[in-house]
Amino acid sequence: MSPHDETLLKVDGMTCRSCIRHVNDALRDLDGVQDVNVWFDRGQVLVKHDAATAKVSALIDALRDAGYDSAPAA
Numbered sequence: 001m002s003p004h005d006e007t008l009l010k011v012d013g014m015t016c017r018s019c020i021r022h023v024n025d026a027l028r029d030l031d032g033v034q035d036v037n038v039w040f041d042r043g044q045v046l047v048k049h050d051a052a053t054a055k056v057s058a059l060i061d062a063l064r065d066a067g068y069d070s071a072p073a074a
Contacts, residue, residue: 014068
């Protein structure tokens with residue numbers, strides 16, 4: 001198995017519970033993403049992903065394409 005990272009992202013723009021599905025789908029569609037956990041109330045998502053295939057920048061781009069601003073959580 002390839003090395004994996006867990007990346008916590010802050011996600012802006014989640015306004016309703018259906019956003020959980022949209023964020024989940026946007027990230028799971030990427031090659032190398034293994035697991036996604038969305039916390040609507042915290043505005044965060046934890047992504048387990050293959051470090052070589054799904055880079056953090058690709059995760060952020062996928063969320064932006066789905067209509068959400070995001071950045072690594074502090």
